[in-house]
Amino acid sequence: MTSRKDIKSVVIVGGGTAGWISACHLAKKLNARTPQIQVMLVESPNIPTIGVGEGTVPMLRETLKYFGIREDDFIHRCDVTFKQSVKFIDWNEPNSGEYYHHLFDYPYFKDFTSTWLNKSLSDRGRYADLVSVQGHLIDAGFGPKAMTQPQYRGAMHYAYHLDAAKFTKLLTEFGVEQLGVKHLLAEVIDTKIDAQGNILELYTDNAGVLTADLYVDCTGFSAQLIGSACNVPFVDKSDILFVDSALVVQLPYEDKYTPIPCFTKSTAQEAGWIWDIGLSERRGVGYVYSSQYSSIEQAESVLREYLGKAAEEISFRHIPMKVGYREKSWQGNCVAIGLSSGFVEPLEATGLLMFDATARMLAECFPANTDVMPLVANRYNQRVSNAWNRVIDFIKLHYVTAKRMDTPFWVDNKNEISIPDSLKEHLELWRYHIPTAYDFTSTLEFFNLENYLYVLYGSDFESKLKMTLNDEEERLFSEMTDKLDKQVTLLKSQLLPHRELIERIKLYGIQLN
Known part of the structure; x- marks a missing residue:
């Protein structure tokens, strides 16, 4: 029986976005402890960042603010532009130009979904355009914030497009200089494992032997620690999500x-x-x-x-691309974050979302000692596996609700064999009931009610909900659309075209408060 040992050191193997966002989360949280916990990142100087996608979700905005990185510095250094939605083009009819938006702003009038569903197709227009101002403004070319609005604040919710390599460089410098992460350039060439499956030592090509109390695997698809050394199986999900x-x-x-x-x-x-x-x-x-x-x-x-x-x-x-996730993201004293933990296609920027969310989860629930580590690991694994499955459901939703049937790819995506039971159950329910917040009960549901509403009704999901609208509901619906039109007109007078907004931020910066 081993004696209890306090966790005093972490070694992250692998750089890139996953490695450095993990390092920053851990250093930010753990260096506030007494005594502080040493965070080291070791990466090969010879392996480039994969960088499949360059899109993000609004959660990154909160992360950068939490770290203490200035938004205008981030925009200037990482070739950043604003992202307010994903615009899905030709998902219902090939070469038609037809589209819908999955907006980042919360619907202003989601309570009118049933009213919208009971309108005739010719009268109701796009779902997003009748519940939010954001689609109108981004189609007209406007950015999400005015120059008078402070760091990380806007007229609408937003995320970013970024250069992944430049972003990694920014995180590297910030992590080392501001958060005290120790950075080592070396190749990990071998790993020593004990009889219980814990990592004892890492052997490098030019930095000798490295040891730590906890190891974080950010080595990408190679999964050098969690896969090759710890032998944690990979759960393949290519039978659900075909893009690889x-x-x-x-x-x-x-x-x-x-x-x-x-x-x-x-x-x-x-x-x-x-x-x-x-x-x-x-x-x-x-x-x-x-x-x-x-x-x-x-x-x-x-x-x-x-x-x-x-x-x-x-x-x-x-x-x-390997589509799926590790059976366990935490095995013994090794935690996988990033592509070593799992990957699904970049349709909704889920890669960076999962990197960020799981890194912060690890930092927040970091074990105090070796006795409690198995308990923390078990809960972490349950939450991460559930998060992966919910993400897979949401991505699959786009293909199932799309109307395209022109090639075997689109036909087979709608085959019930390829649809998870959890998603099938939701879709059957939602044919007769509008989704509610009670359908999304987990604290790690990265895609919630509003996200599903935009995709379901953006793709004109077939609803069997039938009801007769009374005069009062018709009046309220009319008032709602008038109010929304006035808000669009007002914001157009206050906001700048997107390119002009970016250029002005680079010239003048963004005020702090």
Whole structure:
């Protein structure tokens, strides 16, 4: 029987966004303790960041504020633009240009969902446009905040588009200089494991032997610690989410006046979808597709057709992706965060979301000693596995509710065999009942009522809810739309076009309070 030992040191293996956001969360929380806990990050100087996507969700805004990073510094250094939604194009009808927004702002009038459902198709318009001002404003090209609004505040909820490599560099400098993270450049070449499956030592190529009380695996898809050393099985979910490959490219703008969309464009294709993200200096474009339904040659052809002349004489980077998650993200004294823990396609920027959320969870529930570590690990594993399954449900929802049926990829996505039972149950219920907050009871439901409302009714989910609207409900509905129209007009007079907003922030900064 081993004696109780206080946890005094953490070694994170692997850099990139996952490694450094983990380091910053741990250092921010643990260095406030007495005695402080040493946080070290060791990364190979030879492995580049994968950087599949460059989109985020609003949670990152709260994280950066919590860390103490200035928003204007982040925008200036990381080629940042604002993201207010994901715009789903051609998900219901190929090559139609039809779209819906999954907005980041909460619906102003979600209580009118039943009224909207009972309107005729010709009268009700897009769901998002009748419950929020945000879709109107981003389609008109406006940013989410005025120059008079302080750091991390806006007229509407927002996230960011960013350059992943520049963001990692910012986190590296901030973690080392402001939070006291010890940074080591070395290659971990071997791992020593004891009889109970705990990591005892890490052997490096140029820094000798490293030891710690807790190890964090941020080595990406290689899962060097949690997979290779600790032998934790990988739970494959490619039978639910078919997309497992990506072709990516970075492109300059035609000129410095090109408008920058304030949303991620997600355009459906024959075997997946194409993201198109506008940063301040360039675009990031990628086709994520299923290798079961398309060859790499066909995928390249699809992406070149989408890009047109911009694709002439350029090559794409190909990234294979493992879809699923580890059976346990915490085994013994090893915790996996980032791609080593799991991955699903970047449709809703779930990668960075999971990196950020699980890193903060680890910091918040960090075990005091080795006796309590198994209890903490068990709860952590339950929460993370549940979070992965709920994320998978939400991503699958987009494919199930999409109306496209023009290729085997889209047909098979609607096959009941590929739909999780939990999602099937929700969808059957929601045919007769509008979703409520009581359908989302976990504290780790990253996608909640509002997110589901935007996707369900944005894709015109078939509802069998029938009721007769009385005169009072019709009057209230009319008042609601008038109020929303006036708010749109007011905000258009107060906000700036997106590119102009970014340029002004870079010139003048953002006030603190």
